[in-house]
Amino acid sequence: MIRFQENTAQFMDEFVRRHTEFEQLIDQGRFAEVNPRLLSMIDAVLPGFAFRLIRTESGKKIHLELTTTLDPLKRILAFYFCSRLPETLRSRWCFDFCHPAFKGSFTQDGITWSPAEIQVIPSFDNKRHRLNLLVEKNPKFKGLREEDCFMILYMMLSDALGETAVDAYLGSIQFLDKVGRLTHRGKTRVSLLELGAVLQEECKKRGWIDPQDIVFIAENYTRRTKKLQLRQDITEGISFCLPLLNEEGEPAEKQRSTALLRACQAGYYSVVVPTAPSLPKNEKIAQRETVEKEVNRILSEHHGGMLINAALGNAHGYVDFLVYDPASLKAVQTWAAADSRLEVLEIH
Incomplete structure (x- = not known):
């Protein structure tokens, strides 16, 4: 079940109701009382995520910083979660999906x-x-x-x-x-x-x-294979989350990122673009990029997910994406259904 967007919205609704209570306790230095209450709320959306509360030296803002070090999937999910902080609270609160430049001791x-x-x-x-x-x-x-x-x-x-x-x-x-x-x-x-x-x-x-403009870091990759089967024919691509891609086909106990994704109730899908093995590479890229643009447009309009991998294979192109709500997935599937060549594949 895909509920990440809904779960995040429920957290923010509860946070709006309780932020004054948290602020009063923090103003009194009673962080130990705030932490378990926030942990219970966060765990319902981002299970297993650690966090810390920081008051800046100016005292104007309280930072809730999620710990996502060296884990690209955690950072992606935390980014969406933090981006949904209501505008009305942003003068007092800042939700950080990774550690910001505090320049402190x-x-x-x-x-x-x-x-x-x-x-x-x-x-x-x-x-x-x-x-x-x-x-x-x-x-x-x-x-x-x-x-x-x-x-x-x-x-x-x-x-x-x-x-x-x-x-x-x-x-x-x-x-x-x-x-x-x-x-x-x-x-x-x-x-x-x-x-x-x-x-x-x-x-x-x-x-x-500019360092301030960087949100995620993409990695290029190549593979050597002559296979033509679906998902086994990938030869190159660019990814925001290589661990998730590399886990495909591994035993369940080695699929740590996949397990995290399921725990957070987000979906992992790919739009598959069949391409003839003899088709020139530039034409394969052009066909995949057309799909990329449309999928990105749909997900952006719904605030319902993000592209995480664009790949070329010997017989297919792939546009992999995370999806946070059923409506966004349905919108992608409806768009893809208009082109008989395309397939929306759930990745397990």
Whole structure:
């Protein structure tokens, strides 16, 4: 049953009724009383999702941040959920589908880490669109295992740049004892507090996508096969959620993303475009792109899902999408039924 849109709407309706209660408790610092109540509400829509509540230093907004690190499907579902926060509450509340750039300090094991005290020398790989960093080994890193140093730095970078910007652009990281020496060789040293502005300016100069405009990160992929069977003939594509695609045909215990999708009561479908194996690649792409545009238009009009994978196969083209309500699925199926070549396939 597809109910993700309905479940999200029910959450938002209840949140509208109870937000004043939550705000009063948070104003009194009683987060421990708010968390279990919100968890119960969120779990009905996004089962198993962790979250945290954060009050900004200005005190003007309360952030509800869903934990979606390194899980593209969680991020996609969380994005839709967060986007449905009613406009009337947005001056007071912000729902985050991943960690935003707070540029704050954090404390771990009794040590407080501030972005102003971590010095880095950034360089930019124009070919790979990557930000590489030389990082001065602050005295606070002394005695920590290498993996702990990288973990702390990743957390601080996510807080300085925003988690999506880090996932999109972070390349190599190298710790050095004395970054200061390199500044004499014409390399610019900045703190993590300044790094976001540097990245944004370099993106503008180089024609890269502004970090603030990135929502999801697509991945290109290729496969080698001569098969012609449905879903087994895929040779290349671009996907926002490769784990979901890669789970097809695997035993149920290995289909973690598929299980999450079912738990959240969203659907996973594909519009199949049959193509002759001998058809030139550019014509295959053109036929698939025509379908992509229509499916995207329908889902956008209904706020009922999103495209997550566009693929070419030896004998088929595929436009895979998530769908959040029955009406959106019905609209796609009705449109596809007008073309006898097309098939709407549920992916299990």
